[in-house]
Amino acid sequence: xxxxxxxxxxxxxxxxxxxxxxxxxxxxxxxxxxxxxxxxxxxxxxxxxxxxxxxxxxxxxxxxxxxxxxxxxxxxxxxxxxxxxxxxxxxxxxxxxxxxxxxxxxxxxxxxxxxxxxxxxxxxxxxxxxxxxxxxxxxxxxxxxxxxxxxxxxxxxxxxxxxxxxxxxxxxxxxxxxxxxxxxxxxxxxxxxxxxxxxxxxxxxxxxxxxxxxxxxxxxxxxxxxxxxxxxxxxxxxxxxxxxxxxxxxxxxxxxxxxxxxxxxxxxxxxxxxxxxxxxxxxxxxxxxxxxxxxxxxxxxxxxxxxxxxxxxxxxxxxxxxxxxxxxxxxxxxxxxxxxxxxxxxxxxxxxxxxxxxxxxxxxxxxxxxxxxxxxxxxxxxxxxxxxxxxxxxxxxxxx
Amino acid sequence: xxxxxxxxxxxxxxxxxxxxxxxxxxxxxxxxxxxxxxxxxxxxxxxxxxxxxxxxxxxxxxxxxxxxxxxxxxxxxxxxxxxxxxxxxxxxxxxxxxxxxxxxxxxxxxxxxxxxxxxxxxxxxxxxxxxxxxxxxxxxxxxxxxxxxxxxxxxxxxxxxxxxxxxxxxxxxxxxxxxxxxxxxxxxxxxxxxxxxxxxxxxxxxxxxxxxxxxxxxxxxxxxxxxxxxxxxxxxxxxxxxxxxxxxxxxxxxxxxxxxxxxxx
Numbered sequence: 001x002x003x004x005x006x007x008x009x010x011x012x013x014x015x016x017x018x019x020x021x022x023x024x025x026x027x028x029x030x031x032x033x034x035x036x037x038x039x040x041x042x043x044x045x046x047x048x049x050x051x052x053x054x055x056x057x058x059x060x061x062x063x064x065x066x067x068x069x070x071x072x073x074x075x076x077x078x079x080x081x082x083x084x085x086x087x088x089x090x091x092x093x094x095x096x097x098x099x100x101x102x103x104x105x106x107x108x109x110x111x112x113x114x115x116x117x118x119x120x121x122x123x124x125x126x127x128x129x130x131x132x133x134x135x136x137x138x139x140x141x142x143x144x145x146x147x148x149x150x151x152x153x154x155x156x157x158x159x160x161x162x163x164x165x166x167x168x169x170x171x172x173x174x175x176x177x178x179x180x181x182x183x184x185x186x187x188x189x190x191x192x193x194x195x196x197x198x199x200x201x202x203x204x205x206x207x208x209x210x211x212x213x214x215x216x217x218x219x220x221x222x223x224x225x226x227x228x229x230x231x232x233x234x235x236x237x238x239x240x241x242x243x244x245x246x247x248x249x250x251x252x253x254x255x256x257x258x259x260x261x262x263x264x265x266x267x268x269x270x271x272x273x274x275x276x277x278x279x280x281x282x283x284x285x286x287x288x289x290x291x292x293x294x295x296x297x298x299x300x301x302x303x304x305x306x307x308x309x310x311x312x313x314x315x316x317x318x319x320x321x322x323x324x325x326x327x328x329x330x331x332x333x334x335x336x337x338x339x340x341x342x343x344x345x346x347x348x349x350x351x352x353x354x355x356x357x358x359x360x361x362x363x364x365x366x367x368x369x370x371x372x373x374x375x376x377x378x379x380x381x382x383x384x385x386x387x388x389x390x391x392x393x394x395x396x397x398x399x400x
Numbered sequence: 401x402x403x404x405x406x407x408x409x410x411x412x413x414x415x416x417x418x419x420x421x422x423x424x425x426x427x428x429x430x431x432x433x434x435x436x437x438x439x440x441x442x443x444x445x446x447x448x449x450x451x452x453x454x455x456x457x458x459x460x461x462x463x464x465x466x467x468x469x470x471x472x473x474x475x476x477x478x479x480x481x482x483x484x485x486x487x488x489x490x491x492x493x494x495x496x497x498x499x500x501x502x503x504x505x506x507x508x509x510x511x512x513x514x515x516x517x518x519x520x521x522x523x524x525x526x527x528x529x530x531x532x533x534x535x536x537x538x539x540x541x542x543x544x545x546x547x548x549x550x551x552x553x554x555x556x557x558x559x560x561x562x563x564x565x566x567x568x569x570x571x572x573x574x575x576x577x578x579x580x581x582x583x584x585x586x587x588x589x590x591x592x593x594x595x596x597x598x599x600x601x602x603x604x605x606x607x608x609x610x611x612x613x614x615x616x617x618x619x620x621x622x623x624x625x626x627x628x629x630x631x632x633x634x635x636x637x638x639x640x641x642x643x644x645x646x647x648x649x650x651x652x653x654x655x656x657x658x659x660x661x662x663x664x665x
Contacts, residue, residue: 003520007509014508014549219502223565226468227521228493395471396412 004229004237012207012245022203022245026253048132049075054098056081056089062108066144070102075136089123100124100133115152182362189358190335192257196250196288197295197353201327203249204242204299205320211238212307213316221398235308235392239300239385246296251289284360287370294377295353301384305391311400334358341365346372349380402450402467402573402604407440407476408628409462428628436462438628440476444573444604444621449595451619451636452608453652459628460608461501464577467606468498481572494522497571501578503562507551511542511561514550515568522569529568536564539597540590556587563594574598576607580614592618612648624655631655 012018054077060067070076079098083089089101103121105111111118122137150163158166215221224234303320310316327350333339334354341355352373359365391397410433413419419429428435437459444450454460465471467478469489478485485492505514512533519529537543540560550558559579567574576595580588595618598605609615615622615636622639624632632639632655640646642654 003517007506007517010513011506011508218507219500220504220506222465222470222500222502223498223504223518224521225470226493226496226498227518228490228523229521230490399411399465399471 001229001233001237001240004224004234005240008207008211008238008241009244012210012241015210017206018210018245021206022249023252025202026199026249027256029253029256051075051132052077053100053133054079055100055102056083056092056098057102057104058084058089059104059106059108062104062106063144065147066104066140069140069144073136073140075133086121086123093123093125100137102137112148112152182364185358185360185362185364189361190331190354192361193354193357194331194335196253196292196357197327197331197350198324199249199253200246200292200296201299201303201324204246204296204303207245208242208300208303208307209310209313209316209320211241212304213310213313214307216310216398217312225398231392232389235304235389236385239297239304239388242300242304243296246299247289247293250292250296254285254288284363284365287365288357288360291353291356291370291374291377294374294381295350297381298349298377298384301381301388305384305388308388308391309397309400330354341369343369343372347376349377353377401446401479401481402444402606403477403479404443404463404467405441405477407437407463407466407478408435408474409437409466409471410435410474426627435628437466437473437625440623440625440628440630442621442623442630442633444606446604447599447602448620449599449605449607449618450621450623451615452606452623452625453610453612453615454608454625455656458625460625461577463625464498464575464606464608467575468496469493494569495572497567497569497574499562499566499574499576499579501581503558505550505558505562505565508549510547510549511553511557511564512546514561515565518565519568524569532568532570533564536568540564540594556583559583559587560590563591567598572603574603574605576605578608578610580609580611588614612652616648624652626656631658 012022052075055070056079057067057070071078081092081098083092083101084103086103089103092098093101101121101123103123105118105120108118108120120141122134124133126134146167149167150160153163153166154160215224225231302323306319306323307316310319330348330350331354333348334351339345339351339355341352341359345355346352346369356365356370356373360370412433413429413431419431423429428438440459440463442450452460452463462471466473467480467485469485469492472486480492480495483492483495506517509517515533515536516529519532524532537546540563542557542560542564545553545557548557550561553561563576563579566576574595579591579595583591592614595605595607599618607618619636622632622634622636623630632642639651640648642651
């Protein structure tokens with residue numbers, strides 16, 4: 001068995017595709033992802049924040065203080081117009097004559113004096129994902145209305161020292177009982193589990209294809225079968241190699257994530273993230289690894305069985321493609337809002353692993369449930385390994 | 401000593417597969433199975449070289465696969481030096497050196513690594529492996545490409561490596577499936593010389609081939625397989641006597657022409 005294992009490993013390490021999928025991809029995937037997402041976000045945000053919006057204001061004489069504040073805002077540029085109806089303004093925005101129109105009612109000053117509520121209209125194209133413009137208006141309007149409120153209340157003879165309490169009698173302060181780690185675990189845990197499990201699968205896929213269907217196609221399998229070694233030893237040697245590559249992929253990914261996460265935290269001054277990550281103990285990491293071990297074994301046994309059955313490399317890849325979707329579904333279930341780890345979900349393959357990893361990251365894992373997940377996943381892995389060994393004894397499979 | 405008696409092997413035909421008109425005419429096809437080997441018997445003693453002849457698809461490779469324990473026969477028996485391959489396949493494999501029609505080498509390993517890997521699978525110790533490989537490299541003139549990766553080798557180099565791999569454990573019997581196909585003249589000569597050396601050592605050798613000149617030069621015995629039956633089994637002299645002028649090609653064609661369409665030979 002070990003002779004087969006070491007030989008398969010040697011061959012894989014000399015294969016460029018394996019090096020790319022097992023080592024290079026996991027090392028580069030996170031920095032590349034962080035880099036691309038960060039770059040796109042930074043560029044888009046910066047562009048949106050620096051953008052100057054052309055505006056028109058209808059009946060500005062009704063609210064001169066607000067019109068003045070808008071005039072001096074760095075993100076706005078006034079455009080003169082004689083248009084006043086809603087349809088005319090919409091048509092002009094669609095023709096890109098200006099970007100936004102603020103319509104103040106013609107009787108605003110009178111209604112204000114009579115202490116009556118008025119509705120203003122903001123007309124603009126809301127298709128942009130980053131709606132900074134509305135935020136600018138909202139902020140300015142908040143300041144303006146607060147000034148109006150203070151003015152009106154003063155006119156009504158209210159003591160100026162009580163104004164703040166009258167305007168906002170209740171201030172709600174949020175006290176979060178969740179630790180920083182819990183928050184990060186909740187938001188990142190499922191995604192990390194998703195990435196880890198899928199990387200285990202992708203790390204196992206190519207070696208499995210190569211060691212089953214690949215051997216058939218190259219004609220080396222027959223030579224191996226006539227050596228004085230039991231077929232169980234051969235298939236276990238191959239299984240261990242696939243398992244090793246799957247775990248290596250996951251391990252390299254975790255290390256890469258840790259290293260790049262650390263670098264990014266340092267540069268971005270994300271001290272809370274760093275503190276939260278630092279609170280994850282070595283025991284938590286070992287528990288995560290111990291859950292990934294039988295998961296990777298399931299993939300290794302399943303993929304090897306498929307590969308052994310296939311006549312060619314291409315046929316094996318065709319059989320394996322739907323498997324990726326079958327793996328994604330239970331992982332997506334784990335990411336659904338409200339999904340919690342309990343005795344039922346602990347018995348759903350892959351969903352249980354994803355939920356367990358999330359709980360471990362949050363620091364709220366129930367060790368009894370973890371033991372149940374480990375036992376059920378190991379039992380499934382053992383059954384699949386037994387099937388793979390049985391499969392490898394079948395002539396109709398080996399010599400199709 | 402290799403003894404084969406009444407060997408037969410059938411492969412199931414998938415339910416969806418419909419037989420072509422040609423296949424319907426072939427006695428080896430039934431609705432459910434393809435009877436690749438129906439009844440093959442022969443013997444090969446110490447120091448004998450047995451040439452296994454037959455048209456393409458006659459059942460030669462399936463017969464050799466059963467001999468090498470890669471496939472299990474449905475009926476009949478195979479004994480390698482008295483060991484029943486069905487009862488004790490692992491023990492039988494220790495006795496056999498098998499070269500398949502494909503070279504069966506790992507492209508990303510060197511010649512040395514390929515041979516050493518199979519030597520280890522045969523339970524050889526590291527020191528013995530080095531000595532034996534060095535001996536084979538000299539015998540097959542392989543020292544100049546010992547550390548070259550197989551996927552960069554010529555066909556001849558690969559075949560020499562495959563032969564060395566097949567005999568690294570000093571097998572008691574050697575089975576070669578078309579060992580000279582696609583090789584240049586020089587490499588063919590090396591392979592033939594190697595078979596002669598095995599014969600000199602008293603090792604029984606079975607080799608399948610389409611080259612009748614090789615049969616004439618090397619073989620003591622000839623077996624012709626056609627449509628899964630051993631149509632001829634005898635000495636080279638007996639094979640030659642099938643035609644008046646002793647021409648091997650004519651003898652082969654005569655055996656094939658006399659093959660009965662139905663039933664066992």
